[in-house]
Amino acid sequence: MAKQTVRDLDVKGKRVIVRVDFNVPIKEGKIKDDNRIVQALPTINYLVEHGARIILLSHLGKVDHKDPAQKAIDIAKNDMAPVAAKLATLIKTKVTFVPVTRGTELEKAVADLKDGEIVVVQNTRYEKGESKNDPELSKYWASLGDMFVTDAFGSVHRAHSSTVGIAEFLPSALGFLVEKEVEMLSAAVYNPKRPFVAILGGAKVSDKIAVIENLLTIADKVLVGGGMAYTFLKAEGKEIGKSLLELDRIDMAKDFMARSQGKLILPIDHIVASAFAEDATTKIVDNDHIPADYMGLDIGPKTIELFKHELLGAKTVIWNGPMGVFEMKPFAKGTLEICTAISELSGAMTVIGGGDSAAAAIQLGFKDKFTHISTGGGASLEFMEGKELPGIAIIQEKK
Ligand code: ADP
Ligand code: MG
Secondary structure, eight states: OOBOBGGGSOOTTOEEEEEOOOOOOEETTEESOOHHHHHHHHHHHHHHHTTOEEEEEOOOSOOOSSOHHHHHHHHHHTOSHHHHHHHHHHSSSOEEEESSSSSHHHHHHHHTOOTTOEEEEOOGGGSTTGGGTOHHHHHHHHHTOSEEEEOOGGGTTSOOIIIIIGGGTSOEEEOHHHHHHHHHHHHHHTSOOSSEEEEEOSSOHHHHHHHHHHHHHHOSEEEEOSTTHHHHHHHTTOOOTTSOOOGGGHHHHHHHHHHTTTOEEOOSEEEEESSSSTTSOEEEEETTOOOTTOEEEEEOHHHHHHHHHHHTTOSEEEEESOSSOTTSGGGOHHHHHHHHHHHTOTTOEEEEOSHHHHHHHHHTTOTTSSSEEOSOHHHHHHHHTTOOOHHHHTSOBOO
16 A cells, blocks of 8 residues: 555645655854755645645754753744745745744634645744644644645654644645655665665664664675774674774674674775874775774775675665765765765666765765665664654555
8 A cells, every 4th residue: 555645635725734844954044055945845836736725834953842041042043934935935926934833823824825825834843742742732733734744754753743743633645755755765675676785884883773684684785884894893803993883782793794694794994094084194904904093984995896896786775874984085985986886887776865875975976876865864764774654654545
């Protein structure tokens, strides 16, 4: 069974609540990157063209509800007004911003909506009950609309009022962005064309345990680079110098390797550095030759060749986690080369999940070179873990 999508709803003249991800970076009232707003436009434009009365809900940043002084700072900082203003420049219909999350001003703005017009509601996290999925709040928000559409992929792993609670009271559907994410990630995780190669990296094993676990059971090969490779190498008895190590995960790493039946492939050489710094002294060394006072900050040239070789012929590739400290130029090569190798595979479905991995690929110029770059950091990780995402699970199935 598939979930309903916005195309399955009869939205003409209806009040449609859309949970979008407008959690954009803002500095001194200016939006630094409007990509998340742009990503939501296909769904919003579809609803405008089909005469819906659109109510947009999103969170923006974090709001501390425990410490009153901090709460005041967070509320001032995370005002949705500039976001609504930005949206108004990207769309050809009337956009009304309501600076509150409940009450007569909001209710009146919704009642005044004409077909094809938009109300943007203040930051959902101004409400204490939002992140607790408070039924009273969910019910109130649901009372403003006739139907609910989820298009905030970056938030579907959270069971909040605006992501899950409202959907309990209204007919519901996926927006185009979430539909595409589900389609792409499911094709890779649940129905991969083989050979299926997963490439995992990033900082810590502990962040990725469930991802490694799930991908080891479904992928044909799991290539491990980045900081987390060192805990695995240590588990194999190698000296890793000052490289990132999670002592309390060594046994788990051993267990993964024992169970992996040769699927799990580790780096064979490294770029090591005298310090965690751009201008550190660096060396290229094989396993067993990492000096005691150096740390591994990128995979080495032999590992790049090994990983490229493992990728040959792959029909599905999932990549999560940079191969090195790509933020610093001397340690970006591994990530760049692996990115290039994946993007050059012919006829392969190639998917990137994870916030920093997506940022790395985009920063290195690979924005259009993958089948799919997920917009949801934590959500895409949980998807790769094989977990059910509450914000998707709650959406009605197609009739
Ligand atoms: P994602 O957000 O895609 O899931 P992670 O958050 O797990 O990825 O990891 C990204 C971080 O891992 C980057 O900031 C990168 O600098 C760091 N990293 C990669 N390799 C190493 C390494 N060898 N040592 C320390 N940090 C590393
Ligand atoms: Mg990250």
